[in-house]
Amino acid sequence: MFINLNQNQNLKLFKIISEVAAANNQSVYIVGGFVRDLLMKRKASTDIDFVTEQSGIELAQNVGKEIDPKMKVSVFKTYGTAMIRYKNLDLEFVGARKESYTENSRKPDVEGGTIEDDQKRRDFTINAMAISLNKDNFGELIDPFDGIGDLEKEILRTPLEPAQTYSDDPLRMMRAVRFASTLNFTIEENSLNAIKQEAERIKIVSMERIMVEFNKIMLSKKPSIGLRLMEETGLMKLIIPELIDLKGVEEVEGQTHKDNFYHTLEVVDNISENTDNLWLRWAALLHDIGKAPTKKFVEGTGWTFHGHEFLGSKMVKTLFHKLKLPLNADMKYVQKMVKLSSRPIALITDDASDSALRRLLFDAGEDIEELFTLCKADITTKNSRKQERFKKNFQYVAVKIKEVEEKDQVRNFQPPISGEEIMELFNLKPGREIGILKEKVKEAILEGEIGNDHEEAKRFVIVEAEKLGLTLA
Structure with missing residues (x-):
């Protein structure tokens, strides 16, 4: 030919x-x-x-x-x-x-x-x-x-005996999963069984090389294809066991919780329809990572995962270090997204106060839209009426956030009164009092007690300074 x-x-x-x-x-x-x-x-x-x-x-x-x-x-x-x-x-x-x-x-x-x-x-x-x-x-x-x-059959097959092929160079197992995910091909049965058999050999491959392949899986059109294969072959348990810990459904007194591993795969697929941002996709992958260690059954309440976002955000750094991923702004971005991942959900179920919206804006900053993208991806209910209600509530909160942002401008919050000006007002040298007063101004603005305005902030600082025993110069 x-x-x-x-x-x-x-x-x-x-x-x-x-x-x-x-x-x-x-x-x-x-x-x-x-x-x-x-x-x-x-x-x-x-x-x-x-x-x-x-x-x-x-x-x-x-x-x-x-x-x-x-x-x-x-x-x-x-x-x-x-x-x-x-x-x-x-x-x-x-x-x-x-x-x-x-x-x-x-x-x-x-x-x-x-x-x-x-x-x-x-x-x-x-x-x-x-x-x-x-x-x-x-x-x-x-x-x-x-x-x-x-190619015509859309299958992945090794030229020589598969177990030997994967044992010789175990990175090929990750490449098989990556090609299955990026090309939407099926790994031929003998080859799939060989990966299961040789999975432990992945330990001799450097984590940096593994993550190159893993990130290509994460950037594929439907990452769950590769992530499911990693779970099925045992590779995931060897590389990111924290995700496997999310697997399974427990029942106590007739009450169950969802399988958070398969829920996570749905969230990653959902977000991949709306963003090519690798680190936002990582945030989707790790958004529930804290649920396994925080899972608890409470009599009369059912299953709880209190504080899973906070613990999950702390786990991100440990994971990135272990996986040899960058410990820079990208890691901090993923941490922030995991930590804030439930906040918008909480706001759409209540009549959100301006104070709560201001705090979310302050904490999310320039990443507020991407946080909403993550939260929308987190809606995996198959109930169409519930889905519609969530979407309408999200739109409502998005409008309210826009109104609060236009009025109070807290997305990129800078105190309307500087530390230097506070020092001049009270003839102070740098010290803890400056930090205390600036924090009080920030809290007052976020709570809506004063506007994000210089004159209002100055009057507020004078009153609060007197409480600390400070007098104008």
């Missing part, structure tokens, strides 16, 4: 590489994800991998010279690879190789090989296809494991 590359936008580049390889007695093939996506008619990848049965570094250097004598070629001698940045493309060149593994490492021993050897070492049949750029068979699809058939 031949692939018609004549209409491909990269045809000119492929012809140059073909000619350079021929001039230097080298073979060359396009391999991997680019071939898969081309056959699936997906958006063209900007990463293109080329394999030669000779030196990948030499081929890259010769291609670079042909395109532009000044072109930079990045060489990675340890891996036998070289990269070229060409226009908007990342081109990687590597020599075909055979691999063998030791039990405690996913880093293989490598030796030179043929294109067939190189295809055998790949993770899935749909990624093991190659397109020849050689002059005698330019455009021929080389597909020894029927990857094109698996």
Whole structure:
């Protein structure tokens, strides 16, 4: 079977590489994800991998010279690879190789090989296809494991025996789940059973590499596909056991609670319909993480999860540290979202006071709209009347918040009277009294006792300062 590359936008580049390889007695093939996506008619990848049965570094250097004598070629001698940045493309060149593994490492021993050897070492049949750029068979699809058939069937299958494939490089288990989630493919039964069998091997993979795959699952159109597979195969229990702790329904005196694990997956899918913000999706994943350790049955009340948002927000930092995720503003954002995740829900069930709305605005700040996106995603009831009522209540609270914001401007709250001005009024040096008075001003504004106005705040400070025994300068 031949692939018609004549209409491909990269045809000119492929012809140059073909000619350079021929001039230097080298073979060359396009391999991997680019071939898969081309056959699936997906958006063209900007990463293109080329394999030669000779030196990948030499081929890259010769291609670079042909395109532009000044072109930079990045060489990675340890891996036998070289990269070229060409226009908007990342081109990687590597020599075909055979691999063998030791039990405690996913880093293989490598030796030179043929294109067939190189295809055998790949993770899935749909990624093991190659397109020849050689002059005698330019455009021929080389597909020894029927990857094109698996593309048509939408299944993920390993070229070689699956248990050995996953044991050799356990990251492939996460890649299987990721491709199932991003492509909406099914993991072939033998392969799925092999992942269950080899799941423990994931422990030898660095958490950073695991999280690269996990975040791709989180950014897929329907993340629950991958998250359910991780639960089913045992990978989730090994990577984020805190989520598995949410599984199950207990019954006491005829009263049950919902399964918070499967509820969480619904929330993640719901929010993914409305945002591509990875960290907001993480907030959805972790919004109920504190429910397992706070779950309690109270006689006469039923199941309670008091303080689960507060505990959950504290757990976020521990989790991010363990998962080698960034401990920066992104982590703090997720913490804040988890901590505030139930606040809007509480407001829509009552006749919310302006004071409560001001406090929510103050605490959420610029993230108020994204907090509402999270809370709407949290509505997973199948009762259409309940859903409609929640949505109407959300709209009502959104209107009230807008009114309060326009009137009091507390979203990005800055005290209308500064610490410097307070020091001048009472001839004070920096000290605890300044902090006390500024806090009192903030509380008075949030409670609606005074407006967010300089003159009102100044009069209020003078009265409160007198209570502290301070007198005007």
